[in-house]
Amino acid sequence: MLQFFLFRMGAGTRLAALLLLAVAGLLARPEVARASHIRAGDIQAKVDTTPVHNPRRIFFKMVLYTTEGQNVVDQPEAIIFFGDGTATCTPVPRVGGRRPLPGISDTSYNIYLFDHIFPSTGQYTIKFVGENRVAAVLNMSNSSSQSFYISTTIYIDPALGLNHTPVFTSPAVDKGATNQVFLHNPGAYDADGDSLAYTLQPSQKSTLLAADILGPPCPNATGNNNPQVLDVPNFRYPNDPIITQPSVPVQVAYNGDPVGVPGAPAIFEISNRPRSRGQITWNAPLQSGTYNVAFRVDEYRRVPLGWRWIGQVVRDMQIIVVNTNNLRPILTLPPNLCVVAGQTVTGTVTATDGYTSTSTAPTPITLFAYSGIRPPATFFQTTAGPPQASGTFTWRTDCSNVARQPYLVVFKAQDTPAGAPTPSNQPLIDEQVWSITVVGPPPRNVQAVAGLTSGGLNSTQLSWSQYACANASNIYVYRKVGPGPAPGACETGIPASSGYVRIGTVSPTTVAFTDDNGGRGLDRGLTYCYRLYADFPLPAGGASLASDEACVTFAGRAAQLKNVDVEVTSATAGQIAVRWTQPRSASGASFAGTPSFVLSRGEGLAPTTYAPVRTFASLNDTSYVDTGLNTLDRQYSYRLEFVRSFANGQPSVTETSAPASSVRTTAVASSPPTSFSVRWSYNVPWDNSARPVTIYRRPSGSLNFVQVATAPTGLTGGSYLDNDPALVKGETYCYYVRTEGRYVPTGFLSSLLNRSQEQCRQLIALPCAPVLTLRPTNCDSLAATQPSGGNPTYANALSWTLGNTPAGCEANAVSYRVYYRPGATGAFALIGTPTQPSFLHANLPATGGCYAVQAVGSGGAVSDTSNVACQDNCLFFSLPNVFTPNGDAQNAVFKPRSNSPVRRVHFQAFNRWGRKVFENTTTAQDPVLINWDGGGPISGDNSGGKDGKVADGIYYYLAEVEFADAAGTTRKYKGWVEIIR
Numbered sequence: 001m002l003q004f005f006l007f008r009m010g011a012g013t014r015l016a017a018l019l020l021l022a023v024a025g026l027l028a029r030p031e032v033a034r035a036s037h038i039r040a041g042d043i044q045a046k047v048d049t050t051p052v053h054n055p056r057r058i059f060f061k062m063v064l065y066t067t068e069g070q071n072v073v074d075q076p077e078a079i080i081f082f083g084d085g086t087a088t089c090t091p092v093p094r095v096g097g098r099r100p101l102p103g104i105s106d107t108s109y110n111i112y113l114f115d116h117i118f119p120s121t122g123q124y125t126i127k128f129v130g131e132n133r134v135a136a137v138l139n140m141s142n143s144s145s146q147s148f149y150i151s152t153t154i155y156i157d158p159a160l161g162l163n164h165t166p167v168f169t170s171p172a173v174d175k176g177a178t179n180q181v182f183l184h185n186p187g188a189y190d191a192d193g194d195s196l197a198y199t200l201q202p203s204q205k206s207t208l209l210a211a212d213i214l215g216p217p218c219p220n221a222t223g224n225n226n227p228q229v230l231d232v233p234n235f236r237y238p239n240d241p242i243i244t245q246p247s248v249p250v251q252v253a254y255n256g257d258p259v260g261v262p263g264a265p266a267i268f269e270i271s272n273r274p275r276s277r278g279q280i281t282w283n284a285p286l287q288s289g290t291y292n293v294a295f296r297v298d299e300y301r302r303v304p305l306g307w308r309w310i311g312q313v314v315r316d317m318q319i320i321v322v323n324t325n326n327l328r329p330i331l332t333l334p335p336n337l338c339v340v341a342g343q344t345v346t347g348t349v350t351a352t353d354g355y356t357s358t359s360t361a362p363t364p365i366t367l368f369a370y371s372g373i374r375p376p377a378t379f380f381q382t383t384a385g386p387p388q389a390s391g392t393f394t395w396r397t398d399c400s401n402v403a404r405q406p407y408l409v410v411f412k413a414q415d416t417p418a419g420a421p422t423p424s425n426q427p428l429i430d431e432q433v434w435s436i437t438v439v440g441p442p443p444r445n446v447q448a449v450a451g452l453t454s455g456g457l458n459s460t461q462l463s464w465s466q467y468a469c470a471n472a473s474n475i476y477v478y479r480k481v482g483p484g485p486a487p488g489a490c491e492t493g494i495p496a497s498s499g500y501v502r503i504g505t506v507s508p509t510t511v512a513f514t515d516d517n518g519g520r521g522l523d524r525g526l527t528y529c530y531r532l533y534a535d536f537p538l539p540a541g542g543a544s545l546a547s548d549e550a551c552v553t554f555a556g557r558a559a560q561l562k563n564v565d566v567e568v569t570s571a572t573a574g575q576i577a578v579r580w581t582q583p584r585s586a587s588g589a590s591f592a593g594t595p596s597f598v599l600s601r602g603e604g605l606a607p608t609t610y611a612p613v614r615t616f617a618s619l620n621d622t623s624y625v626d627t628g629l630n631t632l633d634r635q636y637s638y639r640l641e642f643v644r645s646f647a648n649g650q651p652s653v654t655e656t657s658a659p660a661s662s663v664r665t666t667a668v669a670s671s672p673p674t675s676f677s678v679r680w681s682y683n684v685p686w687d688n689s690a691r692p693v694t695i696y697r698r699p700s701g702s703l704n705f706v707q708v709a710t711a712p713t714g715l716t717g718g719s720y721l722d723n724d725p726a727l728v729k730g731e732t733y734c735y736y737v738r739t740e741g742r743y744v745p746t747g748f749l750s751s752l753l754n755r756s757q758e759q760c761r762q763l764i765a766l767p768c769a770p771v772l773t774l775r776p777t778n779c780d781s782l783a784a785t786q787p788s789g790g791n792p793t794y795a796n797a798l799s800w801t802l803g804n805t806p807a808g809c810e811a812n813a814v815s816y817r818v819y820y821r822p823g824a825t826g827a828f829a830l831i832g833t834p835t836q837p838s839f840l841h842a843n844l845p846a847t848g849g850c851y852a853v854q855a856v857g858s859g860g861a862v863s864d865t866s867n868v869a870c871q872d873n874c875l876f877f878s879l880p881n882v883f884t885p886n887g888d889a890q891n892a893v894f895k896p897r898s899n900s901p902v903r904r905v906h907f908q909a910f911n912r913w914g915r916k917v918f919e920n921t922t923t924a925q926d927p928v929l930i931n932w933d934g935g936g937p938i939s940g941d942n943s944g945g946k947d948g949k950v951a952d953g954i955y956y957y958l959a960e961v962e963f964a965d966a967a968g969t970t971r972k973y974k975g976w977v978e979i980i981r
Helices: 002-008 012-022 780-783
Strands: 038-047 056-068 100-103 104-119 122-130 149-157 173-177 180-185 197-201 204-206 229-231 266-268 280-283 289-303 305-323 327-332 338-339 344-354 365-370 376-384 390-396 407-415 429-439 447-452 458-463 474-481 503-505 512-515 526-536 550-553 563-569 572-578 594-603 611-616 623-629 638-647 653-656 664-669 676-681 692-701 705-710 715-720 732-741 750-756 759-762 770-774 794-802 814-823 830-831 836-843 851-857 869-871 903-912 917-921 952-964 970-980
Touching: 012 056, 012 173, 056 122, 056 149, 056 458, 056 814, 173 180, 173 266, 173 429, 173 970, 180 305, 180 429, 197 266, 327 407, 327 512, 338 344, 344 365, 344 407, 365 376, 365 390, 376 903, 447 550, 458 526, 474 512, 503 512, 572 638, 611 623, 623 638, 623 732, 664 732, 664 836, 692 715, 705 715, 759 836, 770 869, 814 836, 830 836
Parallel strands: 173 305, 327 429, 338 429, 563 750
Antiparallel strands: 038 056, 038 305, 056 104, 100 104, 122 149, 149 204, 149 305, 180 280, 197 289, 204 229, 266 280, 289 305, 327 344, 344 390, 365 407, 376 390, 407 429, 447 458, 458 512, 474 503, 474 526, 526 550, 563 572, 572 623, 594 611, 594 638, 638 653, 664 676, 676 715, 692 705, 692 732, 732 750, 732 759, 770 794, 794 836, 814 830, 814 851, 851 869, 903 917, 903 952, 952 970
């Protein structure tokens, strides 16, 4: 009676009663006087979708599963902790009464609805502490004395737009049988189409009662509103042999995913496989009884630059295992499905009962369907059997359902054993997941017509019908020379392997596109083929099927580069021979205007700029030797322009060929030095992959290269390992390669031979990889010496030694390359090339970051990258305990004594009764952080002071600090300060 009385009290009265009991010594042990009734639960969240829409207002729904029967403890209200230093001072009431859980007569579920306005953007963990778990849970100690804990973590960021945490559509209490596979799927559904990842974790408890955690500003509360949690004592996953010792649980035969291995150790897992995501499989329970396990569902959103973690829901569920002669039913689902938006999905689900050994016939089966798409999807059971239960699932899809991830429907079949339910005669279930992928319809009626630009260049006029889905984000236009392969039946988008290249992006309302090859015009003599597809907005994403192919052919032939051949390798006197073809008009007649060629050169594989090398006035000039180049160290690319000039002010017409690079070869000695890895690269409009590359080598002291091998090559390059036993350590060897290319699909140009530059290397091993040490920053010293404000800079000191990996490496280096990145992830940037094994990285805005080093040998060979050395930013924010706003301008405002760089500080001050007397937000742009002068801007309250000032005395504060580190770390600082005037 005492337990029930305390639970039904209001928060303030209950807290006072608990304090009286504590004084009397009745609460010396935290497990005394607590109810034992909670089985399972979870908390769901969604942003404010009301018309006013406050992005910091979040709506929540908590579902608790409790015991049902006579003399049960009720849960009419709940205290919630919001992770921002506040809680529900008035407990959240349950919506309606206890609701029976279908199919499990001893369990009810309870719903609590509440909302909260958070103080700022950032990450918050919403927590519930319940009193108490049900008794006799086998996989933890003394479960009836353990509190029940669940949480949900949200990330508030207006840039994310609307967000909903995952919703679990199937109940968190389920039943299984000994020596039979147990299956459960929470039926998680994310309304935004975010990606979900599942992880098992131990059930947890709070170290204190909820009433003891409750703190200001709740009246008479003395806690801190922040439950501290730990795993329940002796938690073990249900398949742990210690639970059943001396017996050992093993798997039984099972044809599902994963396939059972009879006699192998029992498994308990949660799946992240796409077609069974979230499915819990326990193969197989050995001991009857009650088990609890928690799992978290992490929510990831696809953003333009990758994936972003945006939240987490922790569900604690209960599994009730019984000894029974009953056998679970078996579901049969339709095959996983891919449909085009607008089609109606119809599927028939059937189930047959596994009969009991004491019955003469199978029993009827009840079918359930759980999914976030119900409604509008429907599921109706048509027959219950025996011999077979059947139901029909129907879903009319539309464009709003297009998503990258499949929709999952969890089907559950539950039998009805004959006779009254007993502990050994319990209903059993089978559970399976049906996957439905919804893709966008393809763009229709794509037409391609040959045309000319206003400048007289070849172009293609594309047109298509208005796209069927108004909610699409973009339509993408792809082009290929020659026809491409047909896409797969449910293949969305256009893969790179098809040979198509994206040439344009238009809005979904656009119905035409002009392809003029980026202003260069389309080449004569080629057939261009086009396909289109649409994509859909994040976070759900998704794409359409590709359109049918539309092709157009241009008569004639364009001028094309065919050779970029390195004839001489030199740092100053290098030579490259460039050759090209003459253009041909569509009619075969001469071109109008005055024709010429302009040959331009750029550095690298894909230059962004080209400089003219020479202009040729005659179309008979189709070759040029470019001299005075540094072919030893640099790779060059060339571009050819066919220009027709006209008199009388008519603008000239310029046709630009696709650029072509020289072939670049590198040779790197192995460790130990017994061979060379020869690599080559190029970027050319012809295809080199149809013929092998020829590799040539010249030993030191010789004047002649000899062919040593041929090797296959790809579209952009290849490699060859020269492990000739005749190679001598310490000797120098020179290499070059020759490619043989052809234009496809025209085929009129073949045997295009191009040589690379010569690369000479000594057969010595790579330098050993450095072993890097980053001197740790003394954050305590910085906190003691770094004043508040200003724009401080920091320095990190690095040192390293050469290690002994890989085997046979050289323990000497002539220089080093030092790399840095400000965070734990991201790309490294080169910041220095010292010759000594140390480096000081100065003038940093923060101390954190990661470093790596490479060693450079005497022959230019570069070692493997060292270990990555990282350290966190020094984060400190020190506040005084007194300030004196007495008019003498000394210590007149409350501000940090020292702090590392911050972005924002949200500060609140409370009087001893928990009433807020001051609040403000300052940023790095403010001259002084916090800057409280003792004023009380909170309307109608100056806490007994005069002239709008608070009275002298002690005040409690909460400072939420967002630091200016790469991770945007946010911390809370709580304490007190005394005002003395």
